[in-house]
Structures are given as C-alpha cells and as structure tokens.
Amino acid sequence: DTGVSQDPRHKITKRGQNVTFRCDPISEHNRLYWYRQTLGQGPEFLTYFQNEAQLEKSRLLSDRFSAERPKGSFSTLEIQRTEQGDSAMYLCASSSKQGAANYGYTFGSGTRLTVV
Amino acid sequence: KQEVTQIPAALSVPEGENLVLNCSFTDSAIYNLQWFRQDPGKGLTSLLLIQSSQREQTSGRLNASLDKSSGRSTLYIAASQPGDSATYLCAGFTGTASKLTFGTGTRLQVTL
Numbered sequence: 001d002t003g004v005s006q007d008p009r010h011k012i013t014k015r016g017q018n019v020t021f022r023c024d025p026i027s028e029h030n031r032l033y034w035y036r037q038t039l040g041q042g043p044e045f046l047t048y049f050q051n052e053a054q055l056e057k058s059r060l061l062s063d064r065f066s067a068e069r070p071k072g073s074f075s076t077l078e079i080q081r082t083e084q085g086d087s088a089m090y091l092c093a094s095s096s097k098q099g100a101a102n103y104g105y106t107f108g109s110g111t112r113l114t115v116v
Numbered sequence: 117k118q119e120v121t122q123i124p125a126a127l128s129v130p131e132g133e134n135l136v137l138n139c140s141f142t143d144s145a146i147y148n149l150q151w152f153r154q155d156p157g158k159g160l161t162s163l164l165l166i167q168s169s170q171r172e173q174t175s176g177r178l179n180a181s182l183d184k185s186s187g188r189s190t191l192y193i194a195a196s197q198p199g200d201s202a203t204y205l206c207a208g209f210t211g212t213a214s215k216l217t218f219g220t221g222t223r224l225q226v227t228l
Contacts, residue, residue, distance in 0.1 A: 006159075035216070042120070042205055042218025043160070056213045091159055100214035101148045104165035109158055 004108035006092050012114045013082055020078045021111045025094030032075050033105070034067055036060065037089040046090075049075060082115045089113075119143070120208055122219035130227050133196050137222045139189040139206035146208030149182050149189050150216065154203045163191070163204075196226045 005024040013019050025032050030051050035043035046065070048056045051072035061067070064082075069075040079086055089112050093105040120141045129135055139149070148167045152160040164173045166182040166189065173180050179192040189206055203223045207216035 031214075033215075040220065042207070042220050043216070044218070045215045048213045048215065056211075056215070093160075095214070100216075101167070101209045104150050104162050105160075105216065106162065107152070107160040112157070 006108035018080045023075045023092030029094035030097045031095045033093045035091040087115045120219040126223040128225040137191040141187045145210045148209040152205045
C-alpha cells in the first residue's frame with residue numbers, strides 16, 4: 001500500500017458538465033477527508049467520513065457537490081453543473097482510526113480541476 | 117472565524133542557512149498542529165505533527181514547536197538545501213472530526 005491515491009490527476013471540463021473524482025485511502029485508515037485548495041491559498045475542509053458515514057460537511061459544499069464512501073473504502077466526490085469558480089485542486093486525505101489528531105493526515109496528490 | 121497566519125509569505129535564502137518559519141493562530145480551540153510541505157502542483161507531504169502535550173517535535177533537520185498559550189508554532193530548518201524549496205503549510209486541528217484549518221503558506225526558495 002503506497003499511500004492515498006487520487007484519480008484523475010488533472011481534469012479539464014466545460015462549464016455546466018458534471019465531474020467525478022475518486023480517492024483510495026490507505027487501506028487500514030477508516031477516516032477520509034476532502035479538502036479544496038485554490039491558487040495561493042491553503043486547503044479548506046469540505047467533508048469528512050468515518051467508515052461509510054459522512055459525519056461533517058462544510059458550508060463550502062453546495063448542493064451541486066456530493067460525496068460518497070460506499071462500504072467505507074474508496075470515496076467519490078461529484079460536482080454537478082460545474083462553474084468556473086469550482087476550478088481548484090481537490091485533495092483527499094485519510095487517517096487511522098486512532099485519529100488524525102494522534103497520527104496526522106496522509107494526503108493524496110490531488111485532482112486539479114479546470115473549468116473552461 | 118478561525119484564522120491561521122504564516123509569516124513570511126515568501127522567503128529566499130542561500131544554501132546552508134538555518135531558517136525559521138512562523139505560524140500563528142487565533143482560535144484557542146486548536147489543539148494539535150501539523151506542518152506540511154507542498155511542491156508546485158502537487159499534494160501535501162506531512163513533515164511533523166505536534167500534539168499540544170508534546171510542544172516540540174524533531175525529524176532530521178526539521179524541528180517544530182507549539183505554544184498554545186501564545187497561539188504560535190515555528191518550523192526550524194537547519195542547514196537548508198535547494199531541495200527544501202517548496203511551500204510550507206501549517207494547519208491546526210479542531211473539533212471531534214479533527215478538521216484542519218490551514219495557513220496560506222510560506223514559499224521558500226533555497227539558492228545555490
């Protein structure tokens with residue numbers, strides 16, 4: 001197991017199209033997070049899963065965004081009717097069940113979305 | 117609103133210098149802190165995690181400290197190398213979900 005994997009690495013889409021990103025966490029990690037990072041800024045929290053349960057969502061996650069984690073394994077983040085303001089790096093991270101606060105986060109390489 | 121501030125925003129130093137990156141936070145609810153490195157266009161690489169009970173962590177040439185009472189953390193890099201060139205981000209943990217609140221980063225360039 002080599003870490004957190006995200007797919008695709010880059011996505012260019014036309015405004016109004018739907019896109020879906022995938023994240024595969026470290027296999028023994030039961031906690032999974034999505035963050036969004038715009039140019040020149042630090043990442044901002046979007047949502048958090050513990051196993052398959054989505055326990056917290058940011059106000060940044062509008063109704064066009066939906067995240068799932070079926071069976072508590074991989075996760076998907078879907079953006080419907082993309083807007084230019086959605087252009088950003090979408091980062092996934094996982095942590096062990098002992099908690100991110102105790103063992104820290106492991107981030108993936110991110111998916112860079114460009115909406116044209 | 118929770119805020120994490122990093123100073124300086126950018127820093128250029130010659131190879132071999134020791135340097136300090138600063139991180140300050142206003143939210144007393146931040147309990148632990150993690151430092152990350154980010155290369156251009158890439159994801160985040162964890163450097164050090166400091167729990168509030170530990171106050172300090174070391175890994176190789178890196179040393180990070182945390183003072184919750186003053187709302188400050190520092191990352192000390194000894195004997196800097198060109199390969200250290202990257203953006204360094206600090207992030208504080210809050211809440212039961214252990215969410216991270218990030219600073220905007222310090223962009224470091226180490227020149228030959």
